[in-house]
Amino acid sequence: MNSTLRDRIVRTLESLPDERGYQLLDYVEFLESKYAERTSQAPNALQRFAEGVEDTLRAGRVSASTIAETMGLMNKAMGVLSGVAAAGKSVASDVVDAAQRNVARVTTERPTAVPPTSPPTSSPASPAASPPTSPPAPTDADSSGGTTT
Numbered sequence: 001m002n003s004t005l006r007d008r009i010v011r012t013l014e015s016l017p018d019e020r021g022y023q024l025l026d027y028v029e030f031l032e033s034k035y036a037e038r039t040s041q042a043p044n045a046l047q048r049f050a051e052g053v054e055d056t057l058r059a060g061r062v063s064a065s066t067i068a069e070t071m072g073l074m075n076k077a078m079g080v081l082s083g084v085a086a087a088g089k090s091v092a093s094d095v096v097d098a099a100q101r102n103v104a105r106v107t108t109e110r111p112t113a114v115p116p117t118s119p120p121t122s123s124p125a126s127p128a129a130s131p132p133t134s135p136p137a138p139t140d141a142d143s144s145g146g147t148t149t
Contacts, residue, residue, distance in 0.1 A: 018064035
């Protein structure tokens, strides 16, 4: 459908009350099922949910004004959820980009050659490191005050 015809239909529809709008929707869906040259754009999960709620309310003979108010609230909620989903996608995209940059950086950097280190050798203990020695214990000769011959 060309854009001029679509705009003209939308202008005409805006002047109709909601009850006539639902009758027109039923007729358009009937025409689509009979004469559509191509399949219409499939609604996303939130749109399918909203349309299901709307169809259930219509089947329950709820007034058109109540349905319109309900759908207005649902559209606002879908807008919030779409914003949250877009923010989540943006954060996930940023995380993936950062991870890819880090992987690319790590794979392009070559580790520098580090000379091999030899294992530590055990060296003799330095005098400062050895435990202090106590003087030799006195012998019997030392205790008598004399020397033995």
